[in-house]
Amino acid sequence: MKAFDRVDFCKHFPELLKRKIPTIHLRLLLNMYTNSTARINWNGAFSQSFGIRNGVKQGGILSPVLFCIYNDGLLVRLKQSKIGCLIGNTFVGAIAYADDVTLLAVGSDPICNALYVPNL
Secondary structure, three states: OOHHHHOEHHHHHHHHHHOOOOHHHHHHHHHHHHOOEEOOEEOOEEOOOEEOOEOOOOOOOOHHHHHHHHHHHHHHHHHHHOOOEEEOOEEEOEEEEOOEEEEEEEOOOOOEEEEEEEOO
């Protein structure tokens, strides 16, 4: 499974509420995500429709932003742990966008080495 597919709606919408997103937008997103269905086409034969219970829409214009909000708690905890690098006077433990995350840690030399972790 890809990272976008793992977003749990029950955990995600409270995070959106904390960010004071207007109620009308939340209702639209909730409706869009909780009423989604799909069916599988295999050699011209279609399965029964089934509900989609998790994930953000692949290719959706809001999906990277929604995923970043979902992933924010992890990045905040990483920052609080102080595991990472100082770049100048700025602490950097990870660089992230959507489902691409780069974790930064001090290597054996004084220069900060990067560990790339694609599609967490």
